[in-house]
Amino acid sequence: MTDPPLVAVIDHGAGNLVSIRHGLERAGARVAIASRPQETASAQALVLPGVGAPGTAMSRLRDRGFIEPIRTWKGPLLGICIGLQLFFEMSEEDGESCLGLERGRVRKIPDAPLLPHIGWNDLVLPRNGSAPDQLFGDIDPEATFYFVHSYVPVPEDDGITIAYAEYPHPFTAAIRNGPRIGVQFHPERSGDQGIRFLANFVAEVRKSPRASQ
Amino acid sequence: MTLRTRIIACLDVRHGRVVKGVNFVNLTDEGDPTELAGRYAREGMDEIVYLDIAASPEGRSAFLDVIHRTAEQVFVPLTVGGGVREVEDMRQVLRAGADKVSLNTAAVRNPPLLDQCARTFGNQCVILAIDAKSRPDGGWSVFVNGGRQDTGLDVVEWAAEGVNRGAGEILLTSMDSDGTNAGFDTRLLKTVTERVNVPVIASGGAGNPRHFVEAVRAGASAVLAASIFHRRQVELAEIKQAMSEAGIAVRHV
Numbered sequence: 001m002t003d004p005p006l007v008a009v010i011d012h013g014a015g016n017l018v019s020i021r022h023g024l025e026r027a028g029a030r031v032a033i034a035s036r037p038q039e040t041a042s043a044q045a046l047v048l049p050g051v052g053a054p055g056t057a058m059s060r061l062r063d064r065g066f067i068e069p070i071r072t073w074k075g076p077l078l079g080i081c082i083g084l085q086l087f088f089e090m091s092e093e094d095g096e097s098c099l100g101l102e103r104g105r106v107r108k109i110p111d112a113p114l115l116p117h118i119g120w121n122d123l124v125l126p127r128n129g130s131a132p133d134q135l136f137g138d139i140d141p142e143a144t145f146y147f148v149h150s151y152v153p154v155p156e157d158d159g160i161t162i163a164y165a166e167y168p169h170p171f172t173a174a175i176r177n178g179p180r181i182g183v184q185f186h187p188e189r190s191g192d193q194g195i196r197f198l199a200n201f202v203a204e205v206r207k208s209p210r211a212s213q
Numbered sequence: 214m215t216l217r218t219r220i221i222a223c224l225d226v227r228h229g230r231v232v233k234g235v236n237f238v239n240l241t242d243e244g245d246p247t248e249l250a251g252r253y254a255r256e257g258m259d260e261i262v263y264l265d266i267a268a269s270p271e272g273r274s275a276f277l278d279v280i281h282r283t284a285e286q287v288f289v290p291l292t293v294g295g296g297v298r299e300v301e302d303m304r305q306v307l308r309a310g311a312d313k314v315s316l317n318t319a320a321v322r323n324p325p326l327l328d329q330c331a332r333t334f335g336n337q338c339v340i341l342a343i344d345a346k347s348r349p350d351g352g353w354s355v356f357v358n359g360g361r362q363d364t365g366l367d368v369v370e371w372a373a374e375g376v377n378r379g380a381g382e383i384l385l386t387s388m389d390s391d392g393t394n395a396g397f398d399t400r401l402l403k404t405v406t407e408r409v410n411v412p413v414i415a416s417g418g419a420g421n422p423r424h425f426v427e428a429v430r431a432g433a434s435a436v437l438a439a440s441i442f443h444r445r446q447v448e449l450a451e452i453k454q455a456m457s458e459a460g461i462a463v464r465h466v
Contacts, residue, residue, distance in 0.1 A: 014334055018284035018310035019291075026288075051307070052335040082335075114434060116337040116381045118412050120217045120259060120464045144217060144464050146290055148312070148337045150381075167216060189290045189312060191254065191466065 005205045008034040008043035010070070012060035015051035020080070023188035027198035029205065037069040045075055045205040050082030054106065055096035057082050071099060076179045076205045081149060084175065084182030088153050102177060103156040111168055112150075120144035120190075123163040123173055133162040133176055135200045143193035145173075145185035152184060179208060217464040219259040219435035220425070220452060221292075221414060222442045224249060227267045229275035233443060243443055247282045253442065254289045256449050257466040261287065262315070262384075262437065265295030266359070277309045284310025294342055294384075300329050307334065315340035315384050318357040321364055321371075324378060331379025340414075341380035343368055345401055346388040353401055360388050368401070369408050376409045383413045384437070390418030394441065397424055399431035406432030421447060422455035429461050 007029040009020055021031045024047070034040045048070065050057045061067055070077070079087050086098045091106035098106070109117060122144055125132045145165075152171040155161060163174035165184070174183045181201065187194035224231050224246050231243040243249070250261045261283070265276045273296060280293060293306050294315035303314050314334075320327050320341055330339045344360050345353040345368040353368035372383050385405055387398035397418045406413045412434035418424065419438035428436045441447045453463045 014304065014307065016284065016307050016310050016312055018281055018308075019288065019312075022285045023288060051338060052333060056333065114410055114412050116411070117216065118337065118382060119219050119435070121215070142465070147216075148290070150337065186290075186312075189288060191288055194288060 002206065004028055004030045005044045005202060006030045006032060006042055007045045007047055007202070007205060008032045008040040009047045009049065010040070010061070010066060011035040012050065012057055012064060012066070014056070014060070015049060017049065019188040020047065020049050023195055023198050024202065026195050027202045029202045035064060037065050040069065044208065045201075046070065046073055046077045048077065048079045048083035048086065050080070050086065052082065053094050053096075054082060054085055054091040054098055055094040057086060058096055058098060061086075067099070071101065074179070076201070076208050077181065078201055079182035080188070081184060081186060084184055085151060085153055087175075087180070087182050088155070091151065093151050101180065102153075102160065102175070104154050106151050106153050108150060109152055109167060109171065113168065115150045116148060117150065117167045118148045119146070121147055121165045121167065121185075123165055123185075124170065125163055126161060133174075134204070135174070135176070135181065135197060136163060137200065139193055139196060145187070145190040145194060147173075147185050149184060153182075215462045217259070217462050218429055218433075218456065219414075220449060220463070221260040221262055221435055221437040222250075222253045222258050223262040223264060223416070223437050223439040224443075225266045225439070226263050226276060226279060227265075228272045229279050231443070232266065233440065246279050247286060249443070250283050250287045250291075253449075254287045257453070257464065258289065258449060259464055260290045260292060260435070262292045262294065265293070277305065280306065280309040280311055292340060294340070298323075299326065300333055303330050303334065307338070313338045313340055313382070315342040316380075317342040317344065320375065321355060321357050321366065324374065327375055327378035327380055331381070336379045336381035339380050340382045340384050341372070341375035342384040342386070343372060343375075344386050344388055345398075347398075347401075356388060369404055372405050372409050376411050380411065382411055383409060384416060385413055387417040391416075392440075393418055394420030394446075396420060397428040397431070397433070397436075399427055402428060402431035402433055419447075422452045425452050426456055426459040426461065429456065
């Protein structure tokens with residue numbers, strides 16, 4: 001058994017990092033909370049959480065010098081909720097430019113009966129003939145995950161979507177582009193299946209090239 | 214494939230312990246909040262609410278410690294209310310491990326607090342808690358200070374204003390039904406949910422599984438109860454089964 005991999009959770013000054021930290025620890029990682037880029041130096045993976053509007057989150061990341069370190073990061077990166085939305089080019093929530101790692105925009109959930117979309121909802125894995133992404137490999141198909149948001153990413157290339165949810169129309173609930181992963185739901189608040197998802201992420205971190213250096 | 218209707222357990226916390234009592238008197242110690250929250254989460258509770266009913270400076274650090282210990286061990290959403298009077302209080306509670314914060318008296322005294330909290334943390338983590346008491350004219354008035362003080366505000370108007378200012382959810386407690394175990398005030402729920410376009414959590418009056426179904430049919434997106442869970446009067450599984458049979462989607466664990 002190798003040592004647990006070190007995962008740095010980026011702290012941009014708002015929101016609950018306690019459940020992310022302990023969720024990742026339960027999933028088999030060591031966790032460092034990083035409020036400065038230097039504090040991610042020995043990490044094998046980054047986690048970008050987030051609450052609030054993308055503009056506020058971007059300016060906090062900028063103030064703390066995180067923009068370039070995230071843009072140039074080559075290892076595993078997990079964005080959660082607003083963290084996922086920040087991957088894209090811009091958000092209609094406040095017209096702010098985001099990190100631009102992925103092509104596409106973030107827009108308000110259309111035709112929703114009520115907003116925010118709050119609560120436990122199913123994931124729908126794309127049925128394109130291929131096996132589900134390994135992050136969902138052993139997830140119970142009946143499992144629900146906890147969502148709390150009004151905006152959703154709309155990737156230009158839908159091929160990066162590895163899970164959808166429906167409210168009322170299908171929307172992108174998880175993406176993957178190489179080692180870059182983003183989820184609109186909160187795995188750290190989604191009970192046992194959420195922890196299993198995080199364990200699959202940690203397993204991937206353990207195997208990633210950077211980890212073996 | 215649909216959003217599940219949430220069942221929420223509410224725990225009154227004082228000086229770091231779960232307490233039970235009527236109108237804040239004859240409080241009895243009901244144990245450690247973290248243990249109770251953990252049990253509820255294992256049984257399939259969809260969300261936990263902690264209310265700091267002391268909300269005194271002395272009790273605050275014990276309360277923050279309870280939030281922290283819970284977030285370490287319980288991986289379902291945690292909402293916290295009581296004692297949040299400014300943005301910094303909310304930041305402290307979120308950093309301790311809460312996902313959402315409910316504002317009640319402080320929002321009535323200082324409505325721009327809702328705008329400030331929503332701007333800083335997003336409206337998805339701001340809940341406006343309203344204690345509603347019926348008036349002779351058929352409407353409802355907003356009460357504050359743990360239900361002791363009539364503000365003269367109209368519940369429906371205040372709910373609409375709260376949403377405009379940035380509340381992403383309404384926690385609506387009927388003071389008339391609270392503690393009766395005789396069912397939720399469905400007329401109140403219907404009136405408020407027809408007016409606002411955010412999720413409304415029904416609270417006050419749960420006594421049996423049928424009451425949960427009635428609350429959802431009246432428009433509630435989530436249903437909250439306290440004593441019937443603490444006293445094990447009704448099992449969560451029975452409630453979820455009754456809701457399922459009524460065609461309401463619930464989460465199974």
